[in-house]
Every structure is written in C-alpha cells, then in structure tokens.
Amino acid sequence: MGAILSIAKTTIGEAIRRRVLLVILLVGVLFLVIAPGLSVLSLRQNYTVLTSFTLGVIQLTSAVIAIVLTVYLLPNEVERRTIYTILSKPVYRWHFLLGKYLGAVGALGMMMLLMSTVLVLVFRIMQQQASMDDVLQLATAPIFFFVQMSLLAAVAMFFSTFVSPIVNFFLSGGVYLVGTLFSPVFQDLSNNQTLPAAVKGAATVIHSIVPNFAQYNIQGGIINQGPELRSIELYYVQIVVYALFYIAAFLIAGMMIFDRKEV
Amino acid sequence: MNLAIETKDLTKTYKTSSGPQSVVKNLDLQVERGEIFGFLGPNGAGKTTTIKILLGIIDSTSGEASVLGNPAGDIESHKKLSYLPEKPYYYEHMTGVEIMQFYASLFGIKDRDLCERLLNRVNLGNDMNRPISQYSKGMQQRIGLAQSLLNDPELLFLDEPTGGLDPIAHIEIRDLILKFRDEGRTVFISSHELSDVERICDRVAIINKGELVHQGRLDQLLSGGRIEITADNLTEDVANKFRGDDFTVSFKNGRLIADIPDSAHPGEMLDAIRAANGDIVSVIPRRKRLEDLFLESVAGDNVLKGRKMSKMTDDHNAAEAVEVAKEEGAN
Ligand SMILES: Nc1ncnc2c1ncn2[C@@H]1O[C@H](COP(=O)(O)OP(=O)(O)OP(=O)(O)O)[C@@H](O)[C@H]1O
C-alpha cells in the first residue's frame, strides 16, 4: 500500500509540472475567464448560455488533459528506465500500474479543482444576481466530470499497456466520443424490441464495452432522466458505482496485460 | 545452496522482423556469495538482457535462473537485492533526499536518517536538497549507488556503473564497490572498463553474441601469460624458425621481436638465438591482460581480428622506440 501511494505521489508531482498539461490547463482557464465577455457577444446573453459554455470548456479541457496525461505514464517510465529500478524493488507490477493510475487521477483532480474554482469565481463576479445556491448547483457538474475523467483515465491506462501513446490518444479519444455522443443511441437500440436480434446484440455489446460517458453530463441538475429515476441522489450513486465498476474492470484487464508484457 | 546466482541453459529469444533472434543462448552462470563478479561482453552481447531476466523484468524463453535461492523475479528476493540500471534516470523534479525517500518507501522504509546517511556515504551530503536536474552524471551515478544500498542488500546488480564518468568519479565508484564486498555483499557488475574489472573482480564471465565464452577466477583465466623476446643481429632464416601458431613475430633490419606463449619453451628459443650469434636485448614476461582474453573471446569477428593484429604491431613499434632511445642514451 505504501509503495502504491508513493508511486502515486511521485506521479502527481511530475504531472503537475508537465508543460504540455499546464499549457492546456492555462488555455482552459483563459476561456473560463473570457467566457462572460463571449456570452455578451452572443445576443442571448443569459445564465444558461454562460453555464453550458463554461462547463463545456471544463469538460473538454479535462478530457484532453486526462488523455494526454495518462497515455504517456507507462511508456515514459519504460523509456527512461525508471520502471526497472522500481520493479527491482519488492513492488508488484499491479502496484506500479495502480500507483500510476491514482497519480493520474490525483493530478487531474487538482487541475480540475483549479478550473472549478475559477468557474465559481467567474460566476460570483459576473452573475451577481445568481444566488450562492445556484453557483453550488453549478459546481456539482465538475464533480461528475471528475468521475467521468477518472473513468476515461482508466480507459487510457488500459490501452497504454499495449499500444503506443499516439495510437492510444486516438483510441481513448474515440472511446470517449462514442461513449459521450452515442451511448444513449446504443442504449435505445439495445432496448428496441422491433430491431433484428443481430443489430440489438451488437448494440448491447458496444453499449456494455464502451462506458456510458454521457450520463455524467449533469448541467445544473438537468439530466436525461429515465422513467425509473426516483431521486437525483440515487442517480448520482448509481453513476458513481457504475464508474467504479468500469474503472476496476479496465485496470484489472490492464494489469493482466502489463504483467505479461516485456518492458 | 551457496550460490547467489545460478542459471542453467538460460535462453532468451526475441521475435524480430527478421525472424526469431536469440540474444542469450544456453547460458550457465554461477555467482558465488560474497564475490564481485564481472559480466563482460561487447555491445549487444546480451548482458543487460541477462540482468533483466535475473530481476524478473523480462521472462526467459527457456532454461532456469535462480537468484538468492529463489526463482528469478521472486518478490521475496527483491527485498534482499538491488539494481542500478545502465544510464539510469531519476525524476528530475525531486531533490536527492526526496528520491531516496521515494525508493525507501518502496521497501516500506520511512527512515529519513538512513537516506541522509547513505547520501553522505556517497559524498552527496551537501547536495541532498538540490533537485536532481542539477546533478552531474557522476552525482547521478552516486545517488544510484546510494539508493541501491537502502535495503542493505545481499546482492547488487550494477549495469555499467562507471559508464561515462571522469577518472576521479570512476575511482570513487570503484572504491565504493570494493567496500561493498568487504561488507559481505555479492556484486554482479557488467562493465566495459576492463581495467576496473581486472582490478576489482574475483571472477568473471565473458559472453559474446549471447554465448558464454569464459567463466572463472580472474587469476586462473589470466594465467598462461606470454613472453616477449627481443634480439639483434639475426638473419631472416633464424627468425623464420620462430614462426608458429599463436606466435607473433616481427623481423626488421636484423632485429627480431617475438611474442610467444610461455608454454612454448622460451629456453630453447634463447639457445637458438645464441647459437646463431644473436644478441638478446630483452626477455619480458607478460601476464595475460584481461583485454587480451576479452579480444580472444570475441575474436570470431573479423574486425576485431584486424584490430588485434594492428594493436600488437603498435606495441612492438613502441617497444622498439624505447629500445632505440635506451641505446642512444647509452652512447
Ligand atoms: N526488446 C527487444 N527486441 C529485440 N531485440 C532486443 C530487444 N532488447 C534487446 N534486444 C537485442 O538483444 C541484444 C542484446 O542486448 P543487450 O542490451 O542485452 O546487450 P548488452 O550486452 O547489454 O550491450 P551493451 O554493452 O551495449 O549495453 C542486442 O542485439 C539487442 O538489439
């Protein structure tokens, strides 16, 4: 356990100093700050426009950071041979992978916290009429983005055990896009009784392999509520458990591949 | 079970685009406890690959390897060994003492004092709070040795520990390694610095293209030296008597220089020179150097053969120059 946390800590320390990530983060923060100005330009300047724009910026920035950060974690260790020193200590490979993953999530969390803070500040200053409640409500969205990004990082971690960073970048990005844009579609297809069995089957397979990223897009409490949804809290618990399950599945699969890999 | 490392028929085959390629072939190594074992071979001979197998970082294709009595890669053994990879890298944002604490934590050690003591031991006491990015190569190599001592290891794997270091850093590290042995540790060291190896190793193995060529005590491997005989005022046909397998002979202006194995009855040769009224200038016994053994071991290579010959000739020219200088001094 100590080894896993040390590896995570070191990974965070390194990640928050990586220039590429800092530049991406800076661009994100910059967009957040100028967002009110931009929404003035879009005639319908109102709370909703500003909300969806800024949350969109946070989500996109976080997704790019999550992928760019994670795809290089293992390959860099191999290339710089730091992994050899670590694996020659009494450290199992799964310790190493888990430590790296937790480090990625930790660094991601810190960067997202920074953006969320800027978000809250921007709303406090620009939307004086919005109540503190509204702003807090707004701040729940990044929390679920964080869950979403942790899941995305697990996907990227999994791929990084067997593909190169560049390929991984597109693979993870692709999975994220499909999981964000098309998950509801696949869900509908797999539940549609009128479709041929083959199509339904394929939709079900894709729907269960590709994580449903869409369900984490919660904007100010508005979500695509299903009929079975009783309370928002229950929904939150459900999607967090869902994320934990998928994270575990991707990490365990990754560990199994990494364990046999020649590094 | 007194061996620190033992391999039997160890083989590693990589699948490459040009077909399977064996980079370690049927390797049988025995490393005894408490010795400094030199693991030698030209670039690409398979030294690092072998070390990685012994550490369980990669798997062998076939054969057996045991380290400290356990199969290679066993986590229990990893508590009692350490490894300094070739050209190591350390997280540059950390300071010396932070790196030490990081590696210590991988053993579950939380002792900052120990980290500082070890840094002092490798003369980094004053630099321990500087970031690694400011460390010179020699300092990085020393911190590598310091981290390799964190778990008070019984066995150390050092892959080219003196690569790219200046002569002073070099000597410092060599002395440290000698102290490791005094402390009862086993040191498995891969190196291209033959003079270092010759000075500090008890036993060596030389591999070439993945195959073991020599293994044994250094003093035994280097016994069977050579003798260099220099004589003047001889004729070509006397010189020709000295041609033979494993003889290196040059003849010019009546001067003969013969480099012969000491098993070749030098007494008879000296008699022959006297009988032909030649003047014996010098008879110099030379212990075989590790370099000779090394070059012999890898001599399958034509390039190396060529280099060996030209090197011998250079040596003779140098010897000749010394002789001439002496004569001139005498006159
Ligand atoms: N992953 C790999 N796939 C294919 N071939 C490899 C791989 N790793 C190493 N090799 C080959 O194995 C051979 C031995 O490499 P190794 O690094 O063990 O040599 P070495 O003796 O340590 O050399 P050096 O003195 O240069 O460090 C080389 O020819 C190398 O190209």
Ligand SMILES: [Mg+2]
């Ligand atoms: Mg090597």
